[in-house]
Amino acid sequence: MQAGMREELLAALRLQLDWGVDEALEAAPLDRFAAPPPPPAELPRPAPRLAPALPLVAPPAAAASALAAAAQDLAALRAAIAETDSPLRDTATNLVFADGVAESGLMMIGEAPGADEDRLGRPFVGVSGQLLDRMMASIGLERSRNFYLTNILPWRPPGNRTPTDGEIALFLPFLLRHIALVRPRHVVLLGGTPAKALLRAKEGITRLRGRWHRLPTEEGSLPALPTLHPAYLLRSPAAKREAWSDLVLLRRTLDGEITPP
Template identity: 50%
Template sequence: MADAAIAPQDLAAILRWYVEQGLDETIGEEPVDRFALPSPAAAPVAVTVAMTPPAATPARPAAPTPLRAAPPAPRPPVPLESPQLVEDARALAEGCTTLAELEAAVRSFEGCALKRTAKNTVFADGLPDAPVMVVGEAPGADEDRLGKPFVGVSGQLMDRMMEAIGLTRAGGFYITNILFWRPPGNRTPTLAEQGMCLAFTRRHIELIRPKVLVLAGGVAAKAVLDTAEGIMRLRGKWASYRLGDGTEIPTMPTFHPAYLLRTPASKRQSWMDLLAIEKKLKDLA
């Protein structure tokens, strides 16, 4: 159909319709019908290229894999807190004949997991020939930092308590703990941790051979006396600690100074324990 056959008003209407549909400019000189199918001549011809496979290379026979003997199974390490470690600690402690040997054995012992988290090994303080030996529970933050037992706030209270009955670290009492490394967060030590360290503590007591043994706190009292009784029932009552040769050592369980700092009302009971210790020393003298 020729353009002359279309009325001008119709052409104007068509142009307005194009503009309304967004067609406001022309790109080519001739219109292109995009919906018309391409002619067969314009269709691309697919070219098939015959691929000649390469000549097959004869495969080499695979070399036989040499047989190797299976490696021996590794010996499993002794797990932490194993009863074997307690036995190792006991054997190591029993082999010590002097206090210096015992301290060296404690410092070299790697079986207790507490050593991995502690800064220092806290062995003891005071003169070994003092008449009184005090055994506490475990080092705290100050003790771990300085490497000495009972040097924090509770240790200062312990010093004042012992000075009240004429005992000082300069020669009146010797002090240690059943544990030589601080438990993380000052938590209560496990039975396995107590068992390993208690092996050294018992040998410690045998080498010191004090006239009077003082157990500060429930953990120390229950461990050393091998009892399930709590400190409320044990404190203020004389017990007896037997050495390997049969020697009996008078033993007084009492409150730990840290407990007295939390419950000052119990200081009166601790004062009675101190007076009993003072009287016992006079009787033994």
């Protein structure tokens, strides 16, 4: 090696020492002009892990529809409702199914049982039910002879709260089957909850009441008259005038003076 080149290499080593280089990273000098090594062979990807298959479970509303459709009489329908799993069943005391005369031709549908109904297992037996009996008596009708009563919900919601959309959807198939088995000629909808659910309407009860509507059923449709719930009339006595107007319309229809659309 020539003396000049040797001195240059030594100067380069001293410079690296001054910079803090105190060890070699490679055993041999790196040849930067050599061809790059071939890439490593690609390892096979592991097969994706499949989630364990879950059993197919029908949603509650679908199961309720199947149970309702299988009921061939009112006793079977009541038993099917009692078998349906619902949180309301766990907080209520009694199943509230119906009252009155199923063959009367007039079916009245309310919202849900209250505390008295839950205790006795019959619809409309509390203060609002007593008012309803007096209202119907004013046009010559009695529950023991002339009409039939039920609710959208068969169980009392905690604290008498308004039924949720999910609760209505769960029990609506049973109510529609109830109507099909009773085969009424006219239906009265007591309050906004049953009126909107059965008529598939967005309007409130004050806009729906006062005229006959068509209620879709398994076999076609039925004339349905929405009116104010007796519980609302107890809170708002001034609304009894509108309720009386609805009762007169019902009486005239039953007498054949008015033909519903």
